[in-house]
Each structure stands twice: as structure tokens, then as C-alpha cells.
Amino acid sequence: MEKHRNTSEKRERILExxxxxxxxxxxxxxxxSEIASEAGVADGTIYLYFKNxxxxxxxxxxxRMEWIIERLETELRAVQGNPVDKLRxxxxxxxxxxxxxxxxxxxxxxxxxxxxxxxxxxxxxxxxDYLKILQGLIEQGQEQGLxxxxxxxxxxxxxxxxxxxxVLLQLTLSRTAPMxxxxxxxxxxxILIDGLIARD
Amino acid sequence: MEKHRNTSEKRERILExxxxxxxxxxxxxxxxSEIASEAGVADGTIYLYFKNxxxxxxxxxxxRMEWIIERLETELRAVQGNPVDKLRxxxxxxxxxxxxxxxxxxxxxxxxxxxxxxxxxxxxxxxxDYLKILQGLIEQGQEQGLxxxxxxxxxxxxxxxxxxxxVLLQLTLSRTAPMxxxxxxxxxxxILIDGLIARD
DNA sequence: TTATGGAATGAATCGCGATTCAGTGTGTGT
DNA sequence: ACACACACTGAATCGCGATTCATTCCATAA
Numbered sequence: 001m002e003k004h005r006n007t008s009e010k011r012e013r014i015l016e017x018x019x020x021x022x023x024x025x026x027x028x029x030x031x032x033s034e035i036a037s038e039a040g041v042a043d044g045t046i047y048l049y050f051k052n053x054x055x056x057x058x059x060x061x062x063x064r065m066e067w068i069i070e071r072l073e074t075e076l077r078a079v080q081g082n083p084v085d086k087l088r089x090x091x092x093x094x095x096x097x098x099x100x101x102x103x104x105x106x107x108x109x110x111x112x113x114x115x116x117x118x119x120x121x122x123x124x125x126x127x128x129d130y131l132k133i134l135q136g137l138i139e140q141g142q143e144q145g146l147x148x149x150x151x152x153x154x155x156x157x158x159x160x161x162x163x164x165x166x167v168l169l170q171l172t173l174s175r176t177a178p179m180x181x182x183x184x185x186x187x188x189x190x191i192l193i194d195g196l197i198a199r200d
Numbered sequence: 201m202e203k204h205r206n207t208s209e210k211r212e213r214i215l216e217x218x219x220x221x222x223x224x225x226x227x228x229x230x231x232x233s234e235i236a237s238e239a240g241v242a243d244g245t246i247y248l249y250f251k252n253x254x255x256x257x258x259x260x261x262x263x264r265m266e267w268i269i270e271r272l273e274t275e276l277r278a279v280q281g282n283p284v285d286k287l288r289x290x291x292x293x294x295x296x297x298x299x300x301x302x303x304x305x306x307x308x309x310x311x312x313x314x315x316x317x318x319x320x321x322x323x324x325x326x327x328x329d330y331l332k333i334l335q336g337l338i339e340q341g342q343e344q345g346l347x348x349x350x351x352x353x354x355x356x357x358x359x360x361x362x363x364x365x366x367v368l369l370q371l372t373l374s375r376t377a378p379m380x381x382x383x384x385x386x387x388x389x390x391i392l393i394d395g396l397i398a399r400d
Numbered sequence: 401t402t403a404t405g406g407a408a409t410g411a412a413t414c415g416c417g418a419t420t421c422a423g424t425g426t427g428t429g430t
Numbered sequence: 431a432c433a434c435a436c437a438c439t440g441a442a443t444c445g446c447g448a449t450t451c452a453t454t455c456c457a458t459a460a
Contacts, residue, residue, distance in 0.1 A: 165360020195395030
């Protein structure tokens with residue numbers, strides 16, 4: 001009966017192989033045949049599950065991003081406290097997820113820009129969702145009078161994401177031991193919330 | 201005598217062509233023959249000035265980055281005021297340079313990560329210099345007691361660069377009219393310096 | 401046991417594009 | 431006028447790697 005027990009498990013293996021390979025060598029430097037051998041399937045098999053190499057990239061992106069967003073939303077929902085507390089938690093989670101899933105973090109930080117811009121006309125809705133979460137937190141904070149209302153939540157959420165992403169990039173590039181990410185997380189939250197200025 | 205009046209002018213034309221092409225289509229999607237025709241030279245001519253396509257990318261990066269750094273340092277030197285004022289000026293200049301040199305901004309924001317990671321073992325010293333300027337400003341501010349001393353200048357300078365870069369990316373991707381960048385610059389400075397928190 | 405259909409394989413194809421190089425043009429010195 | 435040197439040209443080469451497809455495999459059902 002279960003002829004296709006493997007079928008979706010094989011698709012997943014391909015995605016995992018691609019993730020590992022892309023994270024390591026980048027999209028353009030990765031051969032389809034390398035992905036195949038990472039995944040333990042034949043070259044041609046990949047084309048049974050994906051239209052072509054681009055499609056594989058995009059599918060990988062969408063599916064992993066969706067997973068991240070769900071995970072993030074679940075965790076945030078569990079946080080007691082006001083939007084500023086949640087923002088702090090967001091920052092923390094961003095780093096934490098990256099530590100737990102290095103390849104994924106590396107893949108996303110490095111390929112996001114390229115793919116957003118150059119893979120066909122791909123416009124990356126899932127990434128927009130991620131930003132929306134951040135933007136939503138800021139707006140809630142503003143409504144509750146906790147966050148300055150002279151700030152444009154759209155610009156600020158971008159800026160925050162950029163700050164997180166760049167610091168993360170630095171961490172992932174310097175392939176050190178299991179990263180301790182607490183310091184980074186704390187510093188970023190500190191500056192975001194209270195700014196650089198020394199106050200007595 | 202001046203047989204070679206053109207020689208370095210031609211090299212420059214190639215770099216300009218490459219810049220335009222890379223900014224528009226990305227490194228991997230740009231054909232050497234396209235760069236050649238942008239520059240108005242034959243395909244082979246490119247190889248008289250550059251070892252190969254990678255070398256062209258790296259040279260472009262180094263030289264433009266060097267130019268930017270000089271420009272930035274000159275402007276900063278002209279700023280009266282304390283390190284915090286200079287930081288504000290830095291933010292402003294970052295955006296201003298990007299507006300004045302769209303292609304360059306686009307090229308750098310999009311290719312920086314890829315190339316830093318995947319073009320051979322290229323480790324990008326010029327970009328490090330750029331960060332150093334930022335880091336220096338923060339440290340000066342700390343020495344003068346203007347900036348909180350509990351912040352790690354290395355992490356924070358990364359974070360600031362990331363924020364700038366991401367906001368800029370957003371601007372350059374949405375190809376609108378001559379960008380007004382004042383709003384972005386002001387908002388980022390505001391949050392960096394005073395944080396998100398509402399104060400009465 | 402055999403037939404059937406869908407999944408998987410991987411060797412062959414085929415186009416693309418970086419790089420090369422034999423040839424052309426031009427300025428300079430004799 | 432001639433020959434040399436050197437920048438330049440662009441068509442031909444050549445390797446690479448994405449994609450295809452004829453063939454094989456295998457689970458199921460008659």
C-alpha cells in the first residue's frame with residue numbers, strides 16, 4: 001500500500017541537501033549534482049520535485065521562512081508583558097533561532113538579498129511577513145504610549161532587522177564554537193530601547 | 201609620445217561598465233561580453249586590464265570603497281562638534297552618498313555579502329576600514345563620556361551599519377524618483393541616539 | 401506469477417559564456 | 431617608407447553544469 005511513504009520524505013531530503021550546500025557555497029556556486037549527492041538521490045530526481053534550480057531556491061526559502069515565522073509567533077505569544085518586552089524577546093529569539101539552525105541562518109543572511117533582487121521577479125512575501133511582525137510590535141508600543149510616536153514604524157522595523165541581520169552575519173562568518181549570543185542580544189536590545197546616549 | 205593617453209581611461213570605462221551591469225543584474229547574471237559592450241571595448245580587452253571576472257569584481261569593490269572612505273573622512277573632518285554630532289553626520293553622509301551614486305550603493309548593498317563570503321577567500325579589508333571609522337566615533341564618544349560605556353563598540357558599529365544598509369536596500373530596491381533621504385536619516389539618528397522609549 | 405504504472409536513475413545532450421589567441425591597426429623611431 | 435612594438439579586437443574554443451529522457455526498478459494487484 002504505502003508505495004509513496006518516501007515521496008515527501010525525499011522531497012525534504014532534497015531541501016535539506018540544498019540548504020546545506022547553499023549555506024556553504026552559495027546558490028551560484030552550488031551544482032545541482034552536489035545537491036543530489038548531499039540528498040542521496042540521482043540528479044534527475046530533483047526535477048521530479050522542483051521545476052528547476054531557481055524553483056528549488058525559492059521553495060526552500062518560502063518553506064523555511066514559514067517555519068521560522070510560526071515558531072517566532074508561538075514564542076512571542078507566550079511572552080508576558082508589554083510590547084517593549086516583546087521586542088526584547090523578538091531580538092533574543094532572532095539570535096536564538098540562528099544559533100539553533102546555523103545553516104539556515106547562513107543561508108538566509110547571505111542569499112536573501114541576492115534572491116530578492118535577482119531570482120526572476122521573485123518578490124519574497126514571506127520575508128515581508130517577518131518584518132510585519134516587528135512592525136506590529138512597534139505600532140502596539142506606540143499605541144500604548146511606550147514607544148515614541150514620532151517614529152515611522154516601517155523604517156524603524158527595517159532598521160532593526162538590518163541591525164540584527166548584520167550582527168548575525170558577522171557571527172556566522174566567523175565560524176567559531178557554539179556561539180554564545182547572549183551578549184549580542186543584550187547589547188542590541190539596550191541600544192534599541194535606550195539609545196547610545198549616556199544618562200546619569 | 202602620448203600613445204597611452206587612453207590606457208587608464210579605458211580601464212576606468214570598464215570599471216564603470218561593470219558597476220552599472222553588476223548593480224543592475226548582479227555579478228553572476230552579468231556576462232563579461234555585456235560589461236564589454238557597456239564599456240565600449242571588445243571582450244578580450246577586459247582581460248588586458250583584469251585577470252578574470254572575479255578580479256574585476258574585487259578591483260571594483262576595492263577602488264570604489266577606497267574612494268568612499270576618503271570622501272567620508274574628508275566630510276567628517278569638516279564637522280564641528282562632538283563625536284555624537286559626527287555620528288549623526290556619518291549617518292547622513294551614508295545616505296547622501298547613496299543618493300548621489302545609486303549604482304554604487306546598489307552594487308555594494310547587494311554584492312557585499314556574496315563576495316565577502318564566496319569570491320575565493322577574499323576577505324574585504326576596505327569594508328573593514330569603513331566599519332573602523334564608525335567604531336572609532338563610538339569609542340571617542342565613550343571616552344568623552346557622551347556615549348554609554350557599557351556598549352561594545354565592535355558589536356554596536358556592526359549593528360549601526362546593518363541598520364543603515366538595510367534601510368538603504370529598501371530604498372534602492374523600490375526604484376522611485378530621486379530619493380529624499382532626509383526622513384530616513386533623521387529617523388535612524390533619532391533612534392540610535394535616544395532609543396525607542398517614549399520620554400515625557 | 402505476471403502485468404502495469406509511477407518513481408527513480410544517471411549518462412548524454414546542449415547551450416551558454418568565460419577565456420584565449422591569431423590577426424589587425426596604429427603610433428614611433430630610423 | 432619601413433619595421434617594430436604594443437594596444438586592441440572578436441570569432442573560435444572549450445569546459446562546465448543544468449536539464450532531459452530512455453531505461454530500470456519496484457510495489458501493487460490481477
